[in-house]
Each structure stands twice: as C-alpha cells, then as structure tokens.
Amino acid sequence: MPDPNQLADAIRSEATRLGFDLVGIAPAVSPAGFDHLQEWLRRGYAGEMSYMPRREEAYEHPSGVLPEVRSLIVVGLNYFDADYKSGQNETTSESNGRVARYAVGRGDYHDVLKTRLKQLGQFLQDELPECRTRSVVDTAPLLERDFAVLAGLGWFGKNTMLINKHIGSWFFLGALLTDAELTPDAPHATSHCGTCTRCLDACPTDAFPEPGVLDARRCISYLTIELRDQPIPEDLREGMGNWVFGCDICQDVCPWNRKAPPSTVDDFKPLADLTPADLRWLLSLDEDGFRQRFRGTPQFRTGRSGLLRNAAIAAGNSGDRSLIPALTQVAADPEELIRDAAAWALGRLGDSAVEATLTQPQLS
Numbered sequence: 534m535p536d537p538n539q540l541a542d543a544i545r546s547e548a549t550r551l552g553f554d555l556v557g558i559a560p561a562v563s564p565a566g567f568d569h570l571q572e573w574l575r576r577g578y579a580g581e582m583s584y585m586p587r588r589e590e591a592y593e594h595p596s597g598v599l600p601e602v603r604s605l606i607v608v609g610l611n612y613f614d615a616d617y618k619s620g621q622n623e624t625t626s627e628s629n630g631r632v633a634r635y636a637v638g639r640g641d642y643h644d645v646l647k648t649r650l651k652q653l654g655q656f657l658q659d660e661l662p663e664c665r666t667r668s669v670v671d672t673a674p675l676l677e678r679d680f681a682v683l684a685g686l687g688w689f690g691k692n693t694m695l696i697n698k699h700i701g702s703w704f705f706l707g708a709l710l711t712d713a714e715l716t717p718d719a720p721h722a723t724s725h726c727g728t729c730t731r732c733l734d735a736c737p738t739d740a741f742p743e744p745g746v747l748d749a750r751r752c753i754s755y756l757t758i759e760l761r762d763q764p765i766p767e768d769l770r771e772g773m774g775n776w777v778f779g780c781d782i783c784q785d786v787c788p789w790n791r792k793a794p795p796s797t798v799d800d801f802k803p804l805a806d807l808t809p810a811d812l813r814w815l816l817s818l819d820e821d822g823f824r825q826r827f828r829g830t831p832q833f834r835t836g837r838s839g840l841l842r843n844a845a846i847a848a849g850n851s852g853d854r855s856l857i858p859a860l861t862q863v864a865a866d867p868e869e870l871i872r873d874a875a876a877w878a879l880g881r882l883g884d885s886a887v888e889a890t891l892t893q894p895q896l897s
Contacts, residue, residue: 557684633779640800849878
C-alpha cells in the first residue's frame with residue numbers, strides 16, 4: 534500500500550501534468566452546503582431544473598455517487614481567453630448576440646474534463662490497482678464547489694461562483710471520486726470579497742435576492758439554457774440584453790478576474806462566428822443547419838427552438854430595425870416558442886414590424 538502522503542503528492546503532480554490549473558484533495562464528508570441547498574430548493578429557486586429536487590437526498594454525501602468513496606480529487610481547468618472580450622458589446626444597439634465565454638470554443642467542456650479525469654483515474658489505479666474511481670463533471674448529484682472549498686481551491690463569491698486568488702472564477706470544476714484514503718489538503722477557510730458587491734449590483738435581472746444566493750429563475754444563464762421549451766417571462770426579456778447563450782456579467786465585473794491568466798486549452802479558444810454571434814445568421818438556421826454547427830458544443834443543449842428564441846429576444850433588445858426581415862421570417866416558424874419571441878421582438882422594434890408579422894401565415 535503506497536504511503537497516503539506520497540500518493541497524494543503524486544496525484545497532484547499528475548493532475549498538473551495533465552494540464553489542470555488547480556488540484557486539491559478533500560475528504561468524503563457531508564458537504565457544509567447541503568442545508569443551504571435544501572433551503573434553496575424549498576424556496577423554488579431551482580425553477581424548472583426538476584432533476585435537482587428529484588435527487589436531493591443524493592447530494593447529502595458523495596456516497597450517493599460512489600458508495601464507498603473516501604476521498605475526492607477536485608480539479609479546476611481555466612477557460613479564460615483574453616482575445617474574447619465578452620463585455621465588448623455592452624450596448625444592445627448592434628445586430629450581434631453574446632455567448633458566455635465558456636461556450637465559444639469548438640469543444641464541450643464536459644468532454645474535455647472527463648477525458649483528463651479518466652486519465653487521472655487510470656494513473657491512480659496504476660498506483661493502487663484495487664481502488665475504484667468515478668469521474669464527475671456537472672452531471673452527478675455532487676456539490677462540487679463545496680468540495681473545492683474543502684480541497685483548498687477557493688471561496689464562494691457573492692455571486693455563488695468559486696473564486697481562486699490566482700485565476701479568478703474563469704474555470705471549470707471536476708472531481709475524481711475514489712475509495713482510496715488520500716491525505717486531504719487544508720480547506721480554504723476565508724472569503725476575500727470584503728464589502729465588494731459589484732457582481733450583485735451588475736445583474737440586470739436582479740437574480741441575487743441576497744449575497745451568496747442565486748434565484749436561478751431570474752438568471753440569464755438559466756433563462757437562455759435551462760428554461761427549455763418555454764417562453765421566457767416577459768418581465769425578464771429586456772434585462773437579457775443581447776445574450777443568446779449564458780451570461781458573464783457577474784464575472785466580468787469581479788476584481789479577482791482582472792488578471793486572469795489565459796487558458797492553454799485549444800478547445801476553449803473562441804471561434805469567430807460566436808465572438809460575437811450574428812443574430813441574422815442564428816435566426817436563419819433551420820434544424821439541419823443548427824445540428825451541423827452546434828452538435829458536440831454546449832449550445833446543442835438548448836435545441837434549435839431555444840437558441841432561436843434567445844436570438845429573437847436579443848434582436849428585439851438591439852433596437853436595430855434592420856433585423857426586422859429576419860424576425861419576420863421566423864415569426865412564421867413552425868415552432869411556437871420561436872414565433873412568440875419573434876412577435877415580441879417585432880413589437881419592440883415598431884408597430885410596422887408587428888403588422889408585417891400579422892401578415893405571415895402561422896404554420897402548424
């Protein structure tokens with residue numbers, strides 16, 4: 534049996550070699566944030582993310598993911614790219630849409646992290662053949678951020694993001710669960726946000742009822758990604774600005790992100806057609822065009838109807854009347870979700886646009 538301290542050091546070295554920017558080890562315990570999660574769910578802040586209350590009990594301990602888990606290796610992978618200034622189109626007077634920085638590359642971060650985590654798991658099993666492991670990136674009932682704090686990787690910002698002193702909050706989290714007993718790192722015990730409330734003040738939809746609490750139902754990321762197959766509430770549409778997938782506002786204003794280092798991962802480098810995204814192009818996509826461009830990327834999650842719904846709302850917020858023909862075209866789309874957003878957008882751009890919409894046949 535390898536010495537737990539030496540094995541932990543070897544794991545950290547291997548994680549760094551694999552390209553992870555952060556790595557720490559946490560014990561398999563009930564996370565401190567479980568009570569907070571229960572209260573958050575009770576308040577209804579999860580919105581339509583029904584999978585969370587459905588799996589509520591599993592979040593109480595990582596054994597809900599790996600029954601005999603003893604340790605968690607928590608890793609962070611930086612996705613920041615200085616070439617993409619997501620705040621460059623702060624006004625909504627252009628015919629461009631904005632995509633969250635994490636989703637502008639050619640790859641899906643789930644796949645990128647899972648590949649590296651599996652390699653890390655193989656390394657551990659080579660060192661300790663009898664051990665069991667399981668890789669987790671977002672999809673399992675695990676409070677990754679709580680275990681990241683326990684592993685010493687950072688603290689919770691007031692916008693609920695995990696913040697690290699050296700790379701800010703522009704990073705993905707993943708975890709490798711194992712039944713091996715590993716020497717844990719010291720937890721990160723303090724917050725370094727002080728009296729700063731820039732992230733809270735900057736949110737255009739008032740998604741933070743209090744510091745450290747996110748009402749997902751009002752969050753632009755939730756509205757553009759998680760709220761599928763439903764119209765976006767009208768009182769929140771204007772606040773969405775020209776975001777068509779996700780949102781970076783609360784991270785853009787965070788002082789800890791001012792000196793974020795660039796990512797070294799090619800799959801995260803911004804693609805020209807998403808930085809920014811041309812709204813006319815998005816609104817012109819048929820099902821085949823959507824699938825060909827976005828299969829294998831984060832945007833595929835919304836489906837064509839969700840992405841074009843978002844693009845139509847961004848167009849309505851743009852003030853750009855040159856988008857009226859594109860909106861008029863999708864006002865006759867077979868998808869009711871798209872038609873509804875297009876009609877709203879045309880109404881925002883002027884009465885004549887609404888009249889044009891009414892002359893279009895409603896396809897069934």
